[in-house]
Amino acid sequence: MDSELLRARLNLNAVLQNLEELVKLDAEMAALSKSWDISIQFSVMSGPAAFVEFKHGVCKHGEGTHPSPVVRLLFTSPAHLNRMFAGKGMPIPLKGFTKLGFLQKDFAKLTQRLEHYLKPAAGTARDDVFVKTSTSLTLYTAAYAVKELAALEPTCKAVAAHTPNGGLQIGVQPEGPYVHLLYDKGAVTVGKGSLPHPTATMTFKDMPSAHGLLSGKLDAFQAVAEGSVMLYGMIPLIDNTSLILDRVEQYLA
Numbered sequence: 001m002d003s004e005l006l007r008a009r010l011n012l013n014a015v016l017q018n019l020e021e022l023v024k025l026d027a028e029m030a031a032l033s034k035s036w037d038i039s040i041q042f043s044v045m046s047g048p049a050a051f052v053e054f055k056h057g058v059c060k061h062g063e064g065t066h067p068s069p070v071v072r073l074l075f076t077s078p079a080h081l082n083r084m085f086a087g088k089g090m091p092i093p094l095k096g097f098t099k100l101g102f103l104q105k106d107f108a109k110l111t112q113r114l115e116h117y118l119k120p121a122a123g124t125a126r127d128d129v130f131v132k133t134s135t136s137l138t139l140y141t142a143a144y145a146v147k148e149l150a151a152l153e154p155t156c157k158a159v160a161a162h163t164p165n166g167g168l169q170i171g172v173q174p175e176g177p178y179v180h181l182l183y184d185k186g187a188v189t190v191g192k193g194s195l196p197h198p199t200a201t202m203t204f205k206d207m208p209s210a211h212g213l214l215s216g217k218l219d220a221f222q223a224v225a226e227g228s229v230m231l232y233g234m235i236p237l238i239d240n241t242s243l244i245l246d247r248v249e250q251y252l253a
Contacts, residue, residue, distance in 0.1 A: 005047065006152045007251050008078035011085045012042060012050035014144035015118070015252070017061040018137045019052050021177075022114055025133040029113050030057065032106060038099065040107070041069035042091070045076050071096030071103065128207075135211040136177045142214065143170065143179040143190050145248045146241060150188040153251075156244045161186035163240040166199030168233075172210045173203060181241060200233030202241075216249075 023033050036054035043049040043065065051066035052059055072095035075081040083089030093100060116124070117134040118141065124130070150160035163183045171178035171194060178194040204210035209228035212218030220242070223229040231238055 001152060001154055002078070003251070004078040004082060006148065008044055008075075008081045009048050009148045009152065010145055010251055011082060012048055013063055013148060014141050015085065015114075016042070016050055016052060017144055018114055018118070018140055019110060020059045020061050021137060021140060022110065022117070022133075023054075023057070023059045025136060026113060026117075029110055032109060033057065033059065036106075038071065038102070039066050039069045040071045040073065040096075040103075041066050042073050042081070043075065044078055044081050045074065047075075047078055069095065071099050131211045132207055135172065135207055135214060138214045139170065139172070139177060139179060139210065140192070141252070142245055142248055143181060145252065146181055146244050147188045147190045149244050149247060149251075150186070153247065156247055157186070159240050159243050160188055164199075164234060164236055166234055166237050167195045167197075168200045168202065168237045168241055169195045169198035170202045171204070172207055173205055183237065198233065200235070200237040201231070202238055203230045203232075204228065205230065 023030050033054055034057040039051055039053040041049065041051045049065050050061065050063050051069060052061050053066065071093070073091035074094050075084070075091055080089055081091075084091055114137070117130070117137050120126075120130075120134065126134075149156035151157065160183065163186070165184050167180055167182045169178060169180045176194075177192070180191055180193070180195045180198065182189045182191075204213065205228050209218065209223065213220060213223050213229065218228065220229070224231060
């Protein structure tokens with residue numbers, strides 16, 4: 001397994017997609033991006049690609065290539081892209097040279113804000129808005145990471161192959177967010193929102209409970225015993241997904 005390739009796919013498809021939600025959940029970032037009309041392509045040479053598009057205050061993330069990006073950024077290898085996501089490298093701009101100032105200033109504010117929620121610094125104030133936003137983004141990151149790990153990481157691939165077909169819905173009461181994972185012969189697809197007829201569900205009783213478990217501050221067994229997390233349906237779907245989720249931090253720490 002190429003760990004740099006896996007990390008690159010996680011950065012492009014599990015982390016970057018959170019910009020869709022960030023501009024919805026963070027009022028300051030919504031105001032910053034509301035007038036943007038730009039598409040940014042991220043491409044690894046002979047490797048994965050993804051894009052983000054901003055229009056009318058909405059951000060759209062997509063895997064693969066955008067039909068006509070305003071900005072095109074190239075990375076010579078998965079490791080090159082990973083260095084950029086770690087703040088230690090710069091992309092090679094192929095298109096949109098007049099937008100370099102925008103990328104270094106305004107777009108950088110957006111990505112820094114995303115890191116603020118996903119990797120909060122010690123002493124970060126954790127009010128209700130922070131907890132909701134951080135928890136939502138962490139949940140989305142984890143769900144999209146399951147798809148990539150199940151496809152590329154040997155242990156997770158084996159777990160997914162032995163997972164029964166069906167849909168697992170993960171959500172936070174009372175108003176979400178909700179994500180779902182669909183298993184089909186070892187392949188995993190992921191989507192936002194609830195399923196009409198999930199095979200299994202993992203539901204957090206409230207946002208603080210979800211935040212505690214997803215941030216590693218709440219023990220999973222204790223959470224289930226206390227009713228902070230409610231599990232229903234086909235348990236192998238839940239157990240096997242949990243095994244894959246346990247490996248996410250190894251690649252996105």
